[in-house]
Amino acid sequence: MYELRKFYINGEWVEPARPQDFAVINPATEESVGTISLGGPEDVNRAVAAAQAAFPAFAASDKRQRVALIGRIIEAYQDHYEDVARAISDEMGAPLAWARKSQTFLGVGHLQTVRDVLEHYAFVEDRGGMRLIKEPIGVCGFITPWNWPINQIACKLAPALAAGCTMVLKPSEIAPLSAMVFASVLDEAGVPAGVFNLVNGDGPTVGQAIARHPDVDMVSFTGSTRGGVAVAKAAADSVKRVHQELGGKSANIILDGDILERAVEDGVDQCFSNTGQSCNAPTRMLVPAALHAQAVEIARATAARAVPGDPKAEATTMGPVVSQLQFDKIQRLIEAGIEEGAELVCGGPGKPEGLERGYFVQPTIFANVNNDMTIAREEIFGPVLCIMPYEDEDDALRIANDTPYGLAAYVSASDIETARRMAANLRAGMVHVNGAGMELNAPFGGFKQSGNGREWGEFGLEEFLEIKAVLGYAA
Numbered sequence: 001m002y003e004l005r006k007f008y009i010n011g012e013w014v015e016p017a018r019p020q021d022f023a024v025i026n027p028a029t030e031e032s033v034g035t036i037s038l039g040g041p042e043d044v045n046r047a048v049a050a051a052q053a054a055f056p057a058f059a060a061s062d063k064r065q066r067v068a069l070i071g072r073i074i075e076a077y078q079d080h081y082e083d084v085a086r087a088i089s090d091e092m093g094a095p096l097a098w099a100r101k102s103q104t105f106l107g108v109g110h111l112q113t114v115r116d117v118l119e120h121y122a123f124v125e126d127r128g129g130m131r132l133i134k135e136p137i138g139v140c141g142f143i144t145p146w147n148w149p150i151n152q153i154a155c156k157l158a159p160a161l162a163a164g165c166t167m168v169l170k171p172s173e174i175a176p177l178s179a180m181v182f183a184s185v186l187d188e189a190g191v192p193a194g195v196f197n198l199v200n201g202d203g204p205t206v207g208q209a210i211a212r213h214p215d216v217d218m219v220s221f222t223g224s225t226r227g228g229v230a231v232a233k234a235a236a237d238s239v240k241r242v243h244q245e246l247g248g249k250s251a252n253i254i255l256d257g258d259i260l261e262r263a264v265e266d267g268v269d270q271c272f273s274n275t276g277q278s279c280n281a282p283t284r285m286l287v288p289a290a291l292h293a294q295a296v297e298i299a300r301a302t303a304a305r306a307v308p309g310d311p312k313a314e315a316t317t318m319g320p321v322v323s324q325l326q327f328d329k330i331q332r333l334i335e336a337g338i339e340e341g342a343e344l345v346c347g348g349p350g351k352p353e354g355l356e357r358g359y360f361v362q363p364t365i366f367a368n369v370n371n372d373m374t375i376a377r378e379e380i381f382g383p384v385l386c387i388m389p390y391e392d393e394d395d396a397l398r399i400a401n402d403t404p405y406g407l408a409a410y411v412s413a414s415d416i417e418t419a420r421r422m423a424a425n426l427r428a429g430m431v432h433v434n435g436a437g438m439e440l441n442a443p444f445g446g447f448k449q450s451g452n453g454r455e456w457g458e459f460g461l462e463e464f465l466e467i468k469a470v471l472g473y474a475a
Contacts, residue, residue: 002034002087004176007043007200008183010050011193017042022173022200027093027320028311028358034090036176039201044168044209047197051139051166052215054194059136059164063118066162070115072189073161077108079188083181084150091175092146093319093358094274095311102274106440107150107182110456113440114158117458121162123465131473134465136164137241138217141210143203143231145223146175146322147277147381152222152245153179155444155455157196163464168197168216170206174322203227211235211242218243218464222279224379225405225449243463244451245279245444247379248407251400252282253422255393255413257291259434263412264295266435268302268385270410272363275318276383277326279450280408280430284369284376286396289389296367296387300345306363306383308352320359321382327359330382334364337375342366342386371399379405393422401427406447408432429454 002024006013016037026033077084085104089096094103125132140160144152149171160167171179183198199206207227211219211234218241221231228244235242252271254263267285276283287295309316321327334349347364361382369376369386376386390396400409409428412435413419423431429446438444441457453463 001032002090002177002180004034004180005037007037007039007047008187008196008198009043009047010197011187016040017046024091024174024177025323026090027322030324030357030359034177036173036180036200038173039199039206041205041209043199043201044206044213047168047199048139048210048213048215050194050197051168054192055136055139055166058166058192058195061164063121063123066164067115067118069189069191070111070118070158070161073186073191074108074111074115076185076189077111077182080181080185081108084178087177087181088149088175089311091177092149092322093311095316095319097314098274098317098319103148103150106148107154109440110151110154110158113457114162114461117441117461118162121458121461126473129472129474131470133468133470134462135468137464137466138165139215140165140167140464141213141216141219142167142169143207143210143219143221143223144169144171144179146172147274147279149175149178150182153182155460156220159461160464161191161195162461165464166195168199168210170199170201170210173200173202176200203230207231208234212237214238216240220463221245228451243453245453245455246407246446246449246451247405248279248281248446248450249284249377249379249403249405250280250282250408250410250428251284251286251403251426252410253286253396253400253412254288254291254295255396255411255418255422256288256415257294258414259412260287260291260295261298263435264298265302267410268299268365271385272303272306272318272383275321275361277321277381279379282408282410283380283385284400285385285387286390286399287387289391292367292387292389296345296365299365299385299387303346303363303365308355308360308363318363318383321361322359324359326381327361330361330380330384333375333378333380334384337366337369337373340373340375342373342375343368345387347384371402377403397422397425404449407450408446
């Protein structure tokens with residue numbers, strides 16, 4: 001059992017101003033795996049004050065000092081790699097092997113990528129008689145989600161440290177355990193007091209207190225579009241910078257039969273990865289109408305290989321969804337798909353056979369889905385795939401872009417020029433061509449209601465910088 005009731009403020013583990021115990025539930029067992037305390041505005045005030053006091057010295061630190069600091073964090077993280085992986089598995093039900101390979105790996109991956117960027121990054125540039133200076137924006141508030149808990153902390157924290165910012169983190173109260181382990185890593189690595197602070201709590205209380213705090217210069221939020229709207233409204237009165245990485249309903253366009261089998265298999269696997277709990281999951285698979293039946297059979301066979309079950313079991317490839325709330329939402333949307341006339345290929349309502357305890361969802365595929373159906377419009381955030389037939393390339397592009405979201409898109413074609421042409425016309429922040437994977441130095445972010453700003457690598461670093469122009473510098 002994890003007993004983690006304290007907050008990390010000004011380089012120390014401190015008691016909450018008003019303790020309020022909150023049980024962390026293991027979604028695979030539906031039982032408590034630990035206890036945290038929920039904070040309030042007084043705890044946020046204390047954390048922001050610590051970050052504000054630490055900012056002048058840290059902002060003035062030499063770039064080489066920050067490179068060395070990130071290097072020490074990487075070393076300490078590697079020492080606690082297994083602790084992070086097990087915490088992620090316990091808090092969100094990720095299969096332990098997956099937690100090690102992907103979830104925990106991305107934490108150190110972002111740290112390493114940003115360290116490499118920082119070593120070569122120029123904060124000062126002269127253009128004629130003008131000098132451009134890039135300076136840290138100040139105190140940053142981070143509000144992070146439960147679905148990729150360490151990834152979303154590291155891809156904010158690493159560039160903020162590199163820029164010379166100080167910060168206050170509110171991890172998801174649903175999955176806070178890995179964040180607490182990470183705070184211990186930062187303490188062990190010698191992050192200066194006040195530079196990093198952590199306050200647990202819920203969104204309406206601690207999240208809103210961070211977003212509206214007048215001494216927070218930037219708030220970076222990852223979560224639902226609804227949550228992002230609330231954060232932006234709270235931040236508006238102080239005109240702080242707001243960075244948001246929100247929802248998605250990503251289209252996966254398969255353009256011809258020569259690549260059909262590989263593209264369908266990859267699309268199903270990616271949709272079901274992390275139990276479908278990824279904002280950039282390719283949840284709408286668009287296939288030529290003439291190939292629809294063939295694609296459905298390939299998808300059915302691929303889904304049959306998924307093994308839901310105990311996250312600690314080696315054979316498990318799919319864990320539960322994170323909570324009863326998420327389970328109930330997914331069940332409602334699966335029922336809506338059936339009621340609205342989509343063809344249920346596999347899965348459906350209820351839990352997988354033999355898994356009566358835990359928030360397990362059947363790997364589910366719908367076929368003959370049209371873009372007016374609820375399951376094609378709403379972000380389901382579970383292992384549910386919609387297969388959608390289209391008539392020609394223009395029709396595919398119309399369907400793909402007919403969404404309020406624009407985080408990611410996927411295109412597969414035997415002819416690379418065709419794939420490139422389609423990619424150029426998709427309204428999404430990231431387009432994966434022919435199965436291309438993520439790159440940690442690529443800009444991560446979206447169009448429309450998928451948010452604003454970019455994370456990862458150099459693009460993430462620049463989100464935490466202000467640009468100052470000194471005119472007549474060379475005079």
